Amino acid sequence: MKLSQAIFGALNLANAQRDAWRLPTDLDPLNYNIQIKAFLDPDDQGKNEDLSTYPANTFQHFDATTSIKMNCTTATSQIVLNSLFLDFDVSTTSLKKGNKDVGISSVYFDKDLEQVTIMLNEEIKENDEIDLMIKYKGYLQPNNFGFYISYYEDAGKRNYVASSQMQGPYARRVFPGFDEPGFKATYEITMEYQKSMPWSDLEYYPLSNMPYKSSADCTNTSGWCVQEFDKTVEMSSYLTAFAIVDFGSVNTVTSVEKTPGAGSNEFCNVCSARASFFQYCSEMGVGKADQIALPDFNAGAMENWGLVTYREQSLLYDMNRDRFDRKFYVANVVSHEMAHMWFGDFVTCQFWDELWLNEAFATFISYVGLEENRDLETGRAFIANRYPAALQHDQTTSSNPIVNIENNNGKVDGHPKAGSSNIIYSKGGIILKNIRCFLGDEVFFGGLQNYLEEFKYSNPTTYDLTAAWENMRNEVGVLLKGKTVGDHWDPWLRQMGYPFLTVKYTDENTKGINIAQKRFLNNPDDDASKPSSSFDYKWPIPLQTAFKTGSDMKYMSTWIEEGDVNLESNIDFAIVNADYVSFFRTKYDGQILDDLVNVLSVDHKSVPSFTRANFVADYFAFAGKQATDIG
Template structure:
């Protein structure tokens, strides 16, 4: 560890020493690179094995038996610390390229004797030393063997060094590399983001290392278990600011290659994984606070900070950090918390330890112009990322197969953090909508997968990216919430605290958490669960899917079965538990909470659940468990009667559950008729709460997607008009003719539903209202009369029912917008136009990053696909340009799978299914990367859609016709 303290101690020698070291390093690097470049040109410019122009002195053919052909590191070496120096250039070189140069020393320990050094490196041009791509030295008394050969392996993204003899077990060595890479705009590794301020284009050098992009920045052991300490130096122009995970401890000016630059040194990081590293060089400014002696800073574009868009994030960060310190019973382990809003960022946010990065829409909130939804998104994402500071960063899962626990846990406790920061919002309702009901739709497919899989099932970067899925995030959150519910939150929190404090700065597997939760159970007097935490949770994590629990209230008999949206689909994945779960059932009888019941087998009987004609039963109180519920026909009828006569007797969440379960049980043919599902919506004319309405709209949206190109759509519109009109009038009244904001947080969401659906189905006065607001804005662009909460709805509908003039106005406002959330609203709204040539032009814009940022390209195509006119245009666009789209976004992007899901959402005919299959066949040579599973699921969903439409079209048409007259 001596080298860890070397830099920090040498700060005391003064700025000149530091500048001199940097000068020598960079000059040597630049000279070496120029020599290497000349060498390449002299030999005809052949590319190395990694395809980047890097020379390979020796090439070795790939054979499956060699350790460098495997995607996992051998484990014979373990990094201790890195010294990393990077110099990003924020202006292009003579060839028009933005580049960065740097050097890295990794000090590692030999765990097991080996004559190979295998380290990750991708798309880096490495300087050679004596014909090899690195220098190796021993530390202490251990001499280093010489390097005999070095080469790159493109497939597994390795730099391989063959040594003359073996490294000694237990000895420590250091490996030094110098490199040059492109500061590209690909949103991966060390990359370039651009924005315009006061008419001047400004460049940001920033980073995204998760999951496998640190190797694109410097040679490293790029696996989460390979934790180390990182000593970082950034060289940058004097008018920029440099940030990294640690606090800046020194900054000195130096002349390097004739340029006056600044050299910024950061404190050593804590022991952490490479995917949590972050580097930023920018023109950003910050606001800051000191919360309990912790420095908190929000960084963004100057105009965004001047417009106070960072104030809300600054105000909530300290209290949320403090909440998690209490919740985890562990102090925040770093000296500062920086949060940065980036103009270009592929993910929503990234939990880099001490330097969290965000899309601008996820961090910036304008108190005047932003909506309630924008505010909720900001605090929710902040809470999620800060939850990771402990769970994920302090204690890290060993390999990506357990990603679900990392992301699922953060996706659960983010709601606890928001509840602390905004206690009046009642976020528990949103958890059911945003997490549980959302993931049910994916986990009900035969092509779903378990939360946890074996390490050997996740190897390639594409397979790792596929783990960042709705299953990992939302199902993970749902089963962890269920676990917390049946253990009780205090017991859960005690086990969690024990886990975090035991494994701090180290790695674990998911069963380590079960061990500590089990200890908490055993140390809690009177705590009683039917089996161990391990055995209960194995049912939920090691097998895919979830159960539907059916109650027969005539006998009290409970049964469970694997819920599949298409009951005729074939599940290829075997289950050691025969698709039986240990199901904790909280339940209510005629409004009275009952004692929890555990369903441990395929069926059992609880006589207390028998009900008379005057009684009704609701299982899964407030949806505390991850399962669907079905009842005997008599209980269904009693529930429908309660909804129609006294719906408030059933909780808000359970009203939403009844609707969502009924629609999906009907699609799965567990309930034989779709009319029962439709009957659950009849009471909605009396419903004023957001959660049941949102659940209904989401399910009815499936009917719209399936029928908006058929004769059923007219009857569906007429029925929806009848149901939504009272809600529309309700909000018109309580807002004094739309001039006030509804008082409740969820009321504000439901007002959006009321206006959006009312305009879609032709409620009188709705469209005139929207057209008037939009026209007033067009006539006076400096003054937007539309309430922030209603902007997305108004923009979309006004453009949909307008013409070219309305679209072009939105485009101008989009280009000039300085608020990211406003730009996002306009970008989505422009996809609502019904004019085909405008939609086709808009799709072409997604290929031009000067018009649509790369981070927004795939979501813009999805927005077009949601438009009934735009769907075939977007589908044709993706098919025609898949090779380009995949090259740009498909190798590891989180968004590419969402694109495939989005464009295929409406497909429901045999012809469209054949087109989808042909798309798969035609692009086998291109590949689908992290969208591979999404494509299989799209095919499965399309088959299910075809069957459902064929079986239900006539029945649904008749029911809607009868009910809308």
């Protein structure tokens, strides 16, 4: 398990008191060798198969062998892995330490914890390297989890395809292993498949994360082919991907796989628009970035390294049928998944409670990656798509922080412990936009480059990320009023909720403004101090203020919690949170509200459109609410 040094020691201590859902850290996977044989034809499941033993509504299965090379970090006489719906026992499990066989006394499954415990006849010592091999049977269930079965209809025939969705976590339904993002290893995949199927005139072929090692071996007279793939880089289990399909292909710089009748080639133009930004990041880590549109898929898309999977409507755009908003949707989804090749794949959160390191970045960068295409109006789309959902979801005491480790109504047992997607994706993306605006592109992107390089193929934390920005901030010389990047943004990342600001003039002549803040809650009867927070529901406010003097609109940025902000004298009106760069609501009080309403009535275009949207949205939220006065 490659972890940042800041948490390595703490993890060993926590292991003794670990959450039952979490795997112990006494073994570290180095390499998986997975051989999988998938039976797609429900009428041909091999010899001696008893379908009555299959899970409900399941008629297809796969046979597999998984070998795991592991290093022992703490002496142990047991191996605990994640496993669910995989059939094996002591007789199909073996362990070697070097050339020596290690006896296995029992194999115990805990279905509730989705774990298997393999008890050994002797203790494995620290620094021992061991090889575990398990032969087993798994099931191609029609449920979109793990390695699953689905179909599309063509010419009145049902064409079966097998594909995978491992994040959830569901890799444990395909191979026994360390199914947590912090356990990275390399993977060697071999897939056995039937090239011809009775329902299709097309040839079937397999796909996985890496390119083919060589041509498939189809010399077996039984009709089965064997395809080996190149060894992967170090990656998390949930990023592994498998597919056996008879799809057509659109070959560009990358490859787009789709059912024969689905979609057009417009994707190619969508893809090329983002190339310049993503090349700015660093090497991607794998040699291909295939995209595959599936007939059945739960999520919009999944960032499997080297083989990205999608719903058909999330990847394929028909320029003769679909509206422009569909083009933006497809472009944004593809951009999101390509951003994941770095944020999520190249560097990965250590556990799901810091999923924002994957998803918030992919959300924000997906819009940044489309900035060069002016027709898409990404700034407007980001505000319309992300701000309302995040503000609405985060206005209750049952919300959760972006970094979902504390201040979350008690740690939820089980997984994935990520929290609400509106918080992780949308609020997380908004905070990243805010950090970019206040640090500037040189610090923001320069810090990210250093972060990616330092933690490539490993599992950093939020502390590592803010430290990378802090180091770059010091190098460039950006000032933050004597505080660090972490000091300023930790309250936004590590506690739920957000403030509303009451803003009024300090003096009708000088036109300075006074700021007071209070936590915004939709229900005035809720206790604003709950759940408890080490930050006491106070936030350092990254404040961008705009004010009009004559014909000039001037902008000023500062940090404040509460107090006065001096502006120029003789201004016509003032705006707080100009251009919607920060995450709070604003309640104007007295003459400052009158001035703003007056200019909106006379010449609304003199107020930028993002600011107008902010003003209207906030006052709709305040309508009928009784808890927006600050004493």
